Amino acid sequence: MTSIADTADLAPFARPGEPEYVRATVAYQLAVTVDPVGAFVARSVAAVVRAVGVACSARLPIQVTTTGHAMGRGAPVSGSLLLRPEIEAPVQVDVDACTARVPAGKRWQDVVNEAAPHGLAALHGSSPTVGVIGFLLGGGVSFYGRRFGVSSNFVRSLTVVLADGQIVTASSSEHAELFWALRGGGGGFGIVVEAEIDLVPIAEIITGAIMWDAAHAMEIAPRWQRWAATAPDAVTTSLRLLNLPPVDGVPPEITDKQVLALDGAVIASTTADLRAAQEIADGLLAPLRAVATPLIDTWAVAKPRELPLTHMDPQEPIPLRSDTALLREFDDEGWRTFLRAAGAGSGTTLLSVELRQLGGAFATPSQNGGVLDHIDAAYLYWSGGLMTGPFEHTTPVDLEYIRDATLSYRTGLTVPTWVERHDLPQQRTYDDETLAAVERIRKQVDPEGLFAGDISPIRD
Template sequence: MDQYDVRRTVFAEPGTPEYDEATRVFNLAAPVHPDTAVTARTVDEVRAAVREADERDLPVRVHTTGHASGARRPVEGGVLIRTVLEGGVRIDPGRRTARVPAGTTWGEVVEAAAPHGLAAPHGSAADVGVVGYLLGGGVSFYGRHTGLAANSVRAVELVTADGALLRADSESDPELLWALRGGGGGFGVVTAVEIELFPVAKVVTGATYWSADHARPLLAAWRDWAADAPRRATTSLRVLNLPPVPGVPPALAAGPVLCVDGAVFAATAEDVSEAERQAERLLAALRGIAEPLMDTWALTDAAGVLNAHMDPAEPVPFIGDHVLLKDLGDDAAAAFLGAVGAGSGSPLAVATLRQLGGAFADADPRGGVLNKVDAAYAYMGSGPPFGRVTAADLEAHCALVRAALEPWNPGVTVPSLVEGFARPQRHLDAEQVAAVERVRARIDPRGRFAGDVSPGATTVG
């Protein structure tokens, strides 16, 4: 592992196409402005870039798709390495694992695993990068069965500050593997991960939309079902204020709408009928309250889960926030709808409550430092500065929603759900922070990657 390309990496400077490619982000409201940048497509290129940064005494930051650029520390100065590594996803159907190079998106993993009847605990969008999502926790539509997506990581390959290539797994540096999964970054440049897959035969997935005039009874019915929902089901309730732009169905842009989406999966063909019954139990109760504006729930294969949420496929500017909720009683439900529902004046395009519990709340003995979520629901809200809606409007309303939900906020967050760097973040306690810092000091003693450390992994309280 000590052989690498000794040719000097050419760091791209601002104003060049290479710099623009390396600094491209999905969240256009959170651009990055390093002094120099490089796109690395091989492990040797990563090693050469890190060693050149060390020679020039430059701090190093890392990203792939840039979906989380708004949640990261602002990238100013130093070198930014964008990892888009070659090699493709490799599935081992016998071991039910996938080796995934850094820069790979979840759509590529789903496509590779599906022919083997396997799935991964991926996010709701096909174009989200795998590595950042996994190491930041990961709240999947399979998560009430699998737990946090970070728990599926079985090995991590990374280049450290001295250019060395390491593999951390249960036998080779298990302490580093533990710290990487939820530790908040700052260890090096991850070049690949190995993740555990699970069997999926079919999935009942999709979304149903109603006028937000029916939000209160719909939310109550969804919450009552969620209280004892099966672990094979994970759903979200969303209040949408979508602009009348291409790609948005007119019925969904005519005013605020409420949406229930998610997935109920069947591990085997014998489980399909039961999955359909469980989905119908929820949907029949909701459809009985009001006639839907649109309904896409259907029995499909695993790839269909990536289409349920209808996340934007192209980069967009957005500003948002994330809060966990201990429960969702009548007062909490009223506070949520009062802040984002019809008549609230909310400029947020999307305000989501994601169902947690189930395996999300189970501490995985094989997991990392972040291996469970002690909350019943996760709130995420965001919107684009669009038309008359300004960034200041969105910032102000994020603060309003946070204040409304504060009585039910346990004071912790999930890194992969955080939208804004300046928002409160904390996912580790003081003891965990200290333990992770000891590992980070061992792996990166001079702090070459210190700017890449998540605020939630370094501050407590």
Template sequence: MTTTPTSPAERLRDLCGGRVHLPGDPGYDVARTPWNLAVDQRPAAVAVPHSAAEVADVVRAAAAAGLRVAPQSSGHGAGPFMQRDLGDAVLVRLHELTGVTVDPAARTARVLGGTLWQDVVAAAAPHGLTALHGSSPDVAVAGYTLGGGLSFYGRRHGLAANSLRAVEVVTAEGSLVRATADDHPDLFWALRGGGGSFGVVVALELDLLPYADVFAGMLLWDRERAPEVVPAWAAWTREVPESVTTSLRVMSFPPLPDLPPFLSGRQLVVVDGAVLEDDDRAAELLAPLRALGPEMDTFARIPAAGLTGVHMDPPAPAPAVADHAVLAELPEEAVAAYLGAVGPGSTTSLLFAELRHLGGALGRPAEGGGVTSHLEGAYALFCVAIAPTPEAAAQGVADAAAACAAMAAWTTGTHVLNFSDVPVDLATVHSDRYERLRAVRAAVDPAGVFLAQHPVD
């Protein structure tokens, strides 16, 4: 007797060794949940492949069933899917497709599609190497790098997307394609900053950096010192060389027993990052900030692998909402607006309002780069609120938007895909390159199989 599937997604149930979960299945809720717990994804099915071949099987079966395919690795940046209907889509979760192979002679790594940065850093460290990783150890390499990738090595070495040598991607017809500067160059160009409309990325090959150790750490003050610290940091960033990449955050922590005492219940100003200089030169460059008398100063020579812990990003999945903007400059008036929004006396619900210093190699177009090879702006503003309840989420969205609105006079209008909690209009961000992006999409996915967080329509 032949059983007729009750829904198109039933046709996928036996794929991936049975690791396809449909609504009502015992494993569905766990499989559909991203790292950002505030995002309630409800796809037609969730597939958890362990190989590129299994990814290809899922893509072919989904297309044949009239379903779309939404790729996702860790789900840190799942926010845009809050505004997308996934009812006709198969969510392809790559978090179990992991692995790293390091070639120390070539200073490269091949990374499978769901691999986290902490695993790449750990694999590279015994060879005296590291990568253009982000500030959090458990962010997946693929989404971060293909979205641009802002690193504490960035002002010296540029966006992480520029470190890519090859991208292995399953296309809409279920073919595995290796895109490089020489093979499928248009696809290689589009993948680096063009959103997820071109396929499921199952592996990346990237250049590594020759750093066994780095001078890095943080400086911490009470938030009451913000009117002194923030303008001093802003002035300092206008003078430091490209070897220095830092961020400044005004942070507010709830009184939780699992937080260390220097954070629990505190409102703080924190400057952190890396200085790619010898110890004496690094100390010379940091002297103006140290002269402000921070209550904590951890800047020192550390193993390069330790840089992923400097930013104190949450170590486990959490519910969060966010907003962001890119600033062309940070004059005194902008500093005053920032302090008015999140400084002493403000009642914002934000966990943090962060200013990341851009410029240097981050601001220069990279030779042979992809659609996003640099960022036009001097600072990135990133505002995040913890959202354990719908009411907290609504307040966090409003407060993050208000902080960004306070800085509107200095914004560039562009976006950092890694920071965007809503779908980005790529036609605006890539205005002079968007038609080329559309042509690539039409060539590799003419039927529109792939559902991206930041789509090319």
């Protein structure tokens, strides 16, 4: 049967097989089929408005993508139009106001490049290639986060094209309810074409990674936990079990075996703070270096522009399957169960099993924050593996194994940016009352559900 999608004039959306379609459907996440009815790279705000009008006339839903890091988090895109906003405008830093205007389509590296020469830093995540808007809409967990909190608290305004084609700027003084819901509410409100964000002055950081054979995990992980319980908020770290293949850029000492990695950043806001920052880093690392000889140890003083490389996130597209949850503190038995499930000492096929350190400002509600203004948990857990060849079978099994082992430590909540799939259980972010408030705002701005396919799984 011929559908409206087959016959409607969808220009400027390109149809499958056309070069523009290929360009607009490129995604970092290769494990998901990207087969929308039509796809379009919008290079101006006017082009975004036009695309929304076409979708309304054709009565087809629109889904938005920037990098496709989270392709698969919303509903499948088949049956939708896919819009990739890449607004042709630079990132503009206002040094006096300590802010940046970031057009849709920019990656965090673009902001870091503009802010760093002025001694300013952005609250970006671990990967330089993640999209700024997609990150901020989901909350955003940064290696500066224990000092400053959830990154979306540092958004001043978001300019959005709504389902009726209106362009509105949402801030604490205009469209304040929408501004609240956009920041962590799970998407599906409209197409954000610009974000204005606060930057923070950071002169230097101490950053790097120290790695040991994973056999030392049970000795080192609980020590890290004891240190984290009283760690100052200038430092944020991540503890991971890594299982990396021998590829360019990965030191040979840490490939083809499972390793325990501890990385992160200590902030020195001014050069006068550097000595205190060094003491914090030494307080963490010296006792751990004494436990076992590391395979590599790169922690050193650096400039903030170097932080996007610390975590060694893969920058090329990969087929990934992952799981995430917010966790409470482990007791000794919890560590044993978790590390065993993560394969410490015995091996796993998962690329990475991670615990991000929370606490500090992450735990503090923000007066001007969005719906996700703080995170109440000890750790943000994430693990992921490949979905190619034999891993297509082992990755889901290994993820399930850790899920079972961590069940009694899960708070039942998660952070929207870290959710990769729409069909996982236990991906709720809010209580029912908050969900209802978000839904009411979504209904006001998108009564027909034009953007409904973009809603992240913020409920069970």
